[in-house]
Amino acid sequence: MTILALYILIPHIDAIEVDGPTQELINSICIESEDYDFCNKIIRKNLKTPTTNLKDLTYLIFLISIEYASDTYIFIGNIMRQRPGPEEWNHLDTCLAVYNQETNIFLNVRTEFFLDEYDRMIKDILSTTNILRRCRTDFPIPPNKNNPLIEKNRVMKILTTMSAVSGYMVINGDASLLSSVVTNLDVFQ
Numbered sequence: 001m002t003i004l005a006l007y008i009l010i011p012h013i014d015a016i017e018v019d020g021p022t023q024e025l026i027n028s029i030c031i032e033s034e035d036y037d038f039c040n041k042i043i044r045k046n047l048k049t050p051t052t053n054l055k056d057l058t059y060l061i062f063l064i065s066i067e068y069a070s071d072t073y074i075f076i077g078n079i080m081r082q083r084p085g086p087e088e089w090n091h092l093d094t095c096l097a098v099y100n101q102e103t104n105i106f107l108n109v110r111t112e113f114f115l116d117e118y119d120r121m122i123k124d125i126l127s128t129t130n131i132l133r134r135c136r137t138d139f140p141i142p143p144n145k146n147n148p149l150i151e152k153n154r155v156m157k158i159l160t161t162m163s164a165v166s167g168y169m170v171i172n173g174d175a176s177l178l179s180s181v182v183t184n185l186d187v188f189q
Contacts, residue, residue: 019051026057032165033158043162058166062110065159069102072152079141088139095135095149102128102156109163118171125164132156 030039043057046064076096084092105124112121137150 017050022047022050022052022057025052025054028169029057029061029162029165033161035154035158038155038158039162054166054169058163058170059110059113061159061162061166062106062113065156065163066103066106066110068156068159069099069106072156073099073103075152076149084141088141091136091139092141098131098135099156101131105131106163109167113167113170118167122164122167122171125160125167128160129157132160 026040026043030036030043033039042064043060046060052060073096076092076099080089080092080096105128109121109124112118112124132153135149135153137147137153139147141147141149
Protein backbone atom coordinates (compact mmCIF):
# COMPACT_ATOMS: atom_id res chain seq x y z
CA MET A 1 0.00 0.00 0.00
CA THR A 2 2.86 2.39 0.86
CA ILE A 3 4.55 1.75 -2.48
CA LEU A 4 1.34 2.50 -4.35
CA ALA A 5 0.94 5.76 -2.42
CA LEU A 6 4.53 6.77 -3.21
CA TYR A 7 4.03 5.90 -6.87
CA ILE A 8 0.97 8.14 -7.05
CA LEU A 9 2.53 11.01 -5.09
CA ILE A 10 5.93 11.11 -6.80
CA PRO A 11 5.78 13.02 -10.08
CA HIS A 12 7.03 11.13 -13.11
CA ILE A 13 9.22 12.94 -15.55
CA ASP A 14 8.38 11.67 -18.99
CA ALA A 15 9.39 13.09 -22.30
CA ILE A 16 6.74 15.47 -23.52
CA GLU A 17 4.88 14.76 -26.75
CA VAL A 18 5.78 17.50 -29.19
CA ASP A 19 4.02 18.82 -32.25
CA GLY A 20 5.23 18.13 -35.81
CA PRO A 21 7.20 21.34 -36.43
CA THR A 22 8.93 21.08 -33.03
CA GLN A 23 9.88 17.46 -33.72
CA GLU A 24 11.27 18.51 -37.11
CA LEU A 25 13.50 21.06 -35.35
CA ILE A 26 14.63 18.44 -32.86
CA ASN A 27 15.31 15.98 -35.68
CA SER A 28 17.39 18.50 -37.62
CA ILE A 29 19.55 19.10 -34.54
CA CYS A 30 19.81 15.49 -33.37
CA ILE A 31 20.59 14.03 -36.80
CA GLU A 32 23.94 15.85 -36.55
CA SER A 33 24.66 14.28 -33.15
CA GLU A 34 26.66 11.10 -32.65
CA ASP A 35 23.77 9.76 -30.53
CA TYR A 36 20.42 10.73 -32.04
CA ASP A 37 18.36 8.88 -29.43
CA PHE A 38 20.11 10.55 -26.49
CA CYS A 39 19.78 13.97 -28.13
CA ASN A 40 16.08 13.52 -28.84
CA LYS A 41 15.40 12.14 -25.36
CA ILE A 42 17.21 14.89 -23.44
CA ILE A 43 15.53 17.69 -25.40
CA ARG A 44 12.07 16.18 -25.02
CA LYS A 45 12.67 15.48 -21.32
CA ASN A 46 13.50 19.15 -20.72
CA LEU A 47 10.82 20.77 -22.89
CA LYS A 48 8.02 22.37 -20.91
CA THR A 49 5.54 22.71 -23.77
CA PRO A 50 4.77 20.63 -26.87
CA THR A 51 5.45 23.57 -29.18
CA THR A 52 8.61 25.65 -29.38
CA ASN A 53 10.61 27.67 -31.87
CA LEU A 54 14.26 27.42 -32.83
CA LYS A 55 15.49 30.19 -30.54
CA ASP A 56 13.73 28.75 -27.50
CA LEU A 57 15.02 25.28 -28.35
CA THR A 58 18.56 26.61 -28.70
CA TYR A 59 18.29 28.38 -25.36
CA LEU A 60 17.04 25.14 -23.77
CA ILE A 61 20.05 23.25 -25.16
CA PHE A 62 22.38 25.88 -23.71
CA LEU A 63 20.70 25.51 -20.30
CA ILE A 64 21.07 21.73 -20.46
CA SER A 65 24.76 22.15 -21.36
CA ILE A 66 25.36 24.56 -18.47
CA GLU A 67 23.62 22.26 -16.01
CA TYR A 68 25.49 19.18 -17.23
CA ALA A 69 28.91 20.84 -17.13
CA SER A 70 28.19 22.20 -13.65
CA ASP A 71 26.93 18.83 -12.40
CA THR A 72 30.04 17.12 -13.79
CA TYR A 73 32.23 19.69 -12.03
CA ILE A 74 30.51 18.79 -8.75
CA PHE A 75 30.79 15.06 -9.54
CA ILE A 76 34.56 15.39 -10.02
CA GLY A 77 34.87 17.44 -6.83
CA ASN A 78 33.07 14.69 -4.92
CA ILE A 79 35.49 12.08 -6.27
CA MET A 80 38.41 14.26 -5.21
CA ARG A 81 37.02 14.40 -1.66
CA GLN A 82 37.61 10.64 -1.49
CA ARG A 83 41.35 11.35 -1.64
CA PRO A 84 42.48 9.44 -4.73
CA GLY A 85 46.15 8.72 -5.38
CA PRO A 86 48.48 11.46 -6.68
CA GLU A 87 48.25 10.43 -10.33
CA GLU A 88 44.45 10.23 -10.24
CA TRP A 89 44.35 13.50 -8.31
CA ASN A 90 46.30 15.30 -11.04
CA HIS A 91 44.02 13.96 -13.79
CA LEU A 92 40.91 14.79 -11.77
CA ASP A 93 42.21 18.28 -11.00
CA THR A 94 42.68 18.87 -14.72
CA CYS A 95 39.15 17.60 -15.43
CA LEU A 96 37.79 19.80 -12.65
CA ALA A 97 39.39 22.83 -14.33
CA VAL A 98 38.04 21.71 -17.72
CA TYR A 99 34.46 21.45 -16.50
CA ASN A 100 34.79 24.79 -14.71
CA GLN A 101 35.79 26.29 -18.07
CA GLU A 102 32.99 24.43 -19.88
CA THR A 103 30.45 25.84 -17.42
CA ASN A 104 31.81 29.38 -17.73
CA ILE A 105 31.98 29.28 -21.52
CA PHE A 106 28.39 28.07 -21.80
CA LEU A 107 27.32 30.82 -19.41
CA ASN A 108 29.03 33.27 -21.79
CA VAL A 109 27.39 31.56 -24.77
CA ARG A 110 24.00 32.12 -23.18
CA THR A 111 24.79 35.83 -22.77
CA GLU A 112 26.08 36.11 -26.35
CA PHE A 113 22.89 34.44 -27.54
CA PHE A 114 20.76 37.06 -25.77
CA LEU A 115 22.91 39.84 -27.21
CA ASP A 116 22.58 38.40 -30.74
CA GLU A 117 26.37 37.95 -30.90
CA TYR A 118 25.95 34.70 -32.82
CA ASP A 119 29.37 34.53 -34.48
CA ARG A 120 31.10 34.87 -31.12
CA MET A 121 28.65 32.38 -29.64
CA ILE A 122 29.53 29.72 -32.25
CA LYS A 123 33.25 30.38 -31.82
CA ASP A 124 32.95 29.90 -28.06
CA ILE A 125 30.89 26.72 -28.41
CA LEU A 126 33.44 25.21 -30.78
CA SER A 127 36.29 26.19 -28.44
CA THR A 128 34.88 23.86 -25.80
CA THR A 129 35.86 20.79 -27.84
CA ASN A 130 39.54 21.70 -27.53
CA ILE A 131 39.15 22.34 -23.82
CA LEU A 132 37.36 19.02 -23.29
CA ARG A 133 40.32 17.15 -24.81
CA ARG A 134 42.37 18.02 -21.73
CA CYS A 135 40.10 15.90 -19.51
CA ARG A 136 41.78 12.56 -19.99
CA THR A 137 39.93 9.40 -19.06
CA ASP A 138 42.69 6.78 -19.34
CA PHE A 139 43.02 6.24 -15.59
CA PRO A 140 40.96 4.26 -13.07
CA ILE A 141 38.65 5.84 -10.53
CA PRO A 142 38.10 3.20 -7.84
CA PRO A 143 35.75 1.53 -7.08
CA ASN A 144 34.51 1.82 -10.69
CA LYS A 145 35.77 -0.65 -13.28
CA ASN A 146 35.36 1.93 -16.01
CA ASN A 147 36.20 5.57 -15.57
CA PRO A 148 32.81 7.37 -15.29
CA LEU A 149 34.36 10.43 -16.93
CA ILE A 150 34.38 8.54 -20.24
CA GLU A 151 30.58 8.77 -20.34
CA LYS A 152 30.55 12.30 -18.86
CA ASN A 153 32.87 13.51 -21.63
CA ARG A 154 30.85 11.68 -24.30
CA VAL A 155 27.66 13.40 -23.17
CA MET A 156 29.38 16.80 -23.01
CA LYS A 157 30.61 16.30 -26.57
CA ILE A 158 27.03 15.51 -27.68
CA LEU A 159 25.71 18.61 -25.89
CA THR A 160 28.41 20.70 -27.54
CA THR A 161 27.38 19.37 -30.95
CA MET A 162 23.72 20.06 -30.19
CA SER A 163 24.60 23.60 -29.07
CA ALA A 164 26.70 24.31 -32.13
CA VAL A 165 24.15 22.89 -34.56
CA SER A 166 21.21 24.73 -33.03
CA GLY A 167 23.25 27.94 -32.76
CA TYR A 168 24.27 27.60 -36.38
CA MET A 169 20.64 27.05 -37.34
CA VAL A 170 19.69 30.29 -35.58
CA ILE A 171 22.18 32.09 -37.83
CA ASN A 172 21.55 30.27 -41.11
CA GLY A 173 18.52 28.04 -40.77
CA ASP A 174 20.52 25.02 -41.97
CA ALA A 175 22.48 22.58 -39.81
CA SER A 176 23.97 20.35 -42.48
CA LEU A 177 27.10 22.42 -43.12
CA LEU A 178 28.21 22.18 -39.50
CA SER A 179 28.40 18.38 -39.39
CA SER A 180 32.01 18.15 -40.51
CA VAL A 181 33.09 20.88 -38.11
CA VAL A 182 31.59 19.43 -34.94
CA THR A 183 30.62 15.80 -35.24
CA ASN A 184 33.87 14.59 -36.76
CA LEU A 185 36.02 15.96 -33.96
CA ASP A 186 37.81 13.08 -32.32
CA VAL A 187 37.72 14.56 -28.83
CA PHE A 188 38.28 11.43 -26.81
CA GLN A 189 41.23 9.66 -28.41
